[in-house]
Amino acid sequence: MRLLTVVLPTYNESKNIPILIERLTKVLAKIDYEILVVDDNSPDKTYEVVDQIGSKNSRVRCIRRIHERGLSSAVMTGMASSSAKFYAVMDADLQHDEAILPGLLKAVNEEGFDLAVGSRAAEDGSFGEFSRLRRFISWTATMLAKMLLPVNVKDPMSGYFMVSREIFQQAEEKINPLGFKILLEFLGRVPGLKVKEVGYTFRNRVHGETKLSGSVIRNYIVALMDLRFGHLVSPIFVLYCLVGASGIIVYIVTVAIGDSLGMPLIRDVWPAPFNALPSSWLLGFGLSVTNNYVWNNYITFHERRHKSLALLAGFATFFLISLIGLLIQTSVSYLLAATGLFATHAGSGINRAIGITVAVITNYYLNLNFTWRKTRR
């Protein structure tokens, strides 16, 4: 059985990968290793560069994935297709210092640790010339991870680590492959891991560019919520509720401003009994629905978001469903009031709260199945 497989996920790293393979060849010279690149069909044809090297060097192998995309799932694919005793995971962009690989191996192979992390925050480690913004994002993400998960690791956001095949097999079925931070998945899903951190200095990227983006941050938060609360409630539903709460604030503020400006009732325009409604309510409803649509489209249902013209059709559906929700909410509150179960007034706190809860849940499923219906790609 081979001792070590170095899994290198790549997306547009054609310039970096030959340099990294050369460096790894030097550092690992005394070890029985294999280099396994998992490339997601990079437009810059990273896979061709690797195949070229592999044709002369039997330690180098490439998996080219056509129908899948994503960092964590690429790492899982790499691990699953090798039967080495240990797996190393590192970025292919030369930001991770290969010099500590023997130290990581020693930790899991000789010192009895389950997992070894290349750490920027441990002794001898440093974030190098991380920009202020990246430092802030990384700091926030680390704080969130520490708050939500029982991890006692100084650099849980690291993408550089080594783990045994045994631990991988324990984690394999539990891991959410949609995330960007695969180390967190290991730390969060396998309880009681013995972890060692080995410091290194993070280097700047020279070739290619980072894939960190708004959607990566969104996916990170979803993955973290899934790790912590996934067994109780879907993170997507939580985001949906948070967006709904922001809509309530938009509504309240709009109505307050509208009323203070003396916006009139909608007399003459609408038939009774609606003509007694203040027009600020209507404006508040419209703005809060718009607010909710935009946030839900870009954050909650990010993977299924509408673009360009489809945005309008999506909005129309969402608006209609919001009206249905309003109807459900008021009907439930009135029905409850009629039964007199909790209170005899529809506007009382408890009747209202139940009405809202029922409407939120039915609307969530309606939106999931209509506004943001899963389409085949």
Ligand SMILES: Nc1nc2c(ncn2[C@@H]2O[C@H](COP(=O)(O)OP(=O)(O)O)[C@@H](O)[C@H]2O)c(=O)[nH]1
């Ligand atoms: N296979 C695969 N690799 C990816 C994907 N996204 C990023 N990578 C690789 O993962 C590593 C880390 O990505 P990078 O963009 O440098 O993230 P950063 O270090 O946080 O800026 C690099 O080797 C990337 O080429 C992906 O969707 N699929």
Ligand SMILES: [Mg+2]
């Ligand atoms: Mg990088």
